[in-house]
Amino acid sequence: MRFIPPLVTALVTAFLIGPILLSALAGVTANWFLGLSGGFTLQWIGRVWEHYAHTIGLSVWLAFATLICTLVLGVPAAWSLARSESRAARLLEEALVLPVAVPGIATALGLIMLWGAVGDFRTHWSFVLVGHVLFTLPFMLRSTIAAMKQADLPVLEEAAAACGARFWRRFRTVVLPAARGGILAGSLMVVALSLGEFNMSLLLTSPFTMTLPVGLADSYASLRLEIGSAFTLVFLVLLVPPLIALQMVADRLGGVR
């Protein structure tokens, strides 16, 4: 009896981590069919760079642009939602999580039907950006609102106002520092999610605007196993740093509470 829970934990960990190591390994073996005895090589990574460098560039750029958009839209929105006590604000807060609940493919289809024929929008990278912002904004909002609510902002702001600080100064010197942790955690989440977004991207991207995960699917379907693995490895190298940073921020925030 007693050994069952640790055993399950060990098995689940192996199930989650094993495949990651396996694919990372496969990306640098000369020939996966021969296994490790075939030796190691970086040639597959070179091939990935040849074929898919543009998708990597676009995805990094999109993640950055998505981050800017969610910061510009999300932080002020979170601020007004966190301060407001009205029912409308609560309702709006609920409505903002909608994009998470609606399957990405449905949202993407709706976007294409409504905006697909408007000028060159469909083949421009900003079309994918819209989808990414929709998908990630709720995560930024939730994390920022939580941090702002915890900081007891109305009291702090009132104090600052009583001392004669104007709105812009209050926002910069009181609100932003108070919500720093939440904004940082939200930002890292947004970057990680945008880098890996596939459900919407598959429909939103065009041959001119292929993102990294769509490129991954393409390489899995059409190129040899080692190239797919090498591409996965490149993707993991991009994705893991924000995830580790996210974990560290979460740990630090948890310690403060």
Add this chain to the structure above:
Amino acid sequence: MLLAFFLLPLARLVGQGADPALYWRALTEWQYVSALLVTVALSLVTAVCAVGLAAVVAGWLAHRHFPGRRLLVAMLTMPVALPGVVIAFMMILLMGRQGLLADITDWLTGERVVLAYTIVGLFAGYLYFSLPRCIATLLAAAEAMDPALDEAARMLGASPWKRVRDVWLPGLAPALVASGAICFATAMGALGTAFTLAADIRVLPMVIYTEFTLATNLGMAAALSVILGVATWIALAVARSFGGGMSAAA
């Protein structure tokens, strides 16, 4: 902004598929009904298994301190950000024609077992992306529980089964339902995993994708999306009524 880029497209989606005949076809023709049933069944089984496994892991990890615990928790929760395509590819490495499973069974019995493209492989992929979010939610809930309850039950001589039934299950119930519903919703809409793995199995997001790209049947794709959305929504609404709410979505 939300209006222009989210609500209006959704309205358009509903409008595009608004022809009752389309819905009638989507809900009666076998090729669509079977896809819906397969998707619901697969998502349901995934959610139940993921929640069950995650509950055991979370119950064991909560209130237990040992070196490397933080690393273990990080390893268990980080895969949440891996996209479905990557997970599918990992399942191919694990269970595909040149996969680990094939090598092992080849060595044991002389036959290469290939499961990646069957329902088992698809299920393993779905389980993979469901587990991390369940573990994260349930671990938080289990940590919030008072360890004194379990302690007291143990002192009074309750057997492990009794403690699970009378202490842990009631304490974790809201989190269990909430994370189960989130798993179900995510599994319903998962396109990436199916895109790479489901060669013969038709799950709903894949059907929508093929209707849209190959058959360019916009109306049907829209009608199916609406059905998918509604089914997902019902699951989340159930979770909500249990008080867990959307906070579990992260």
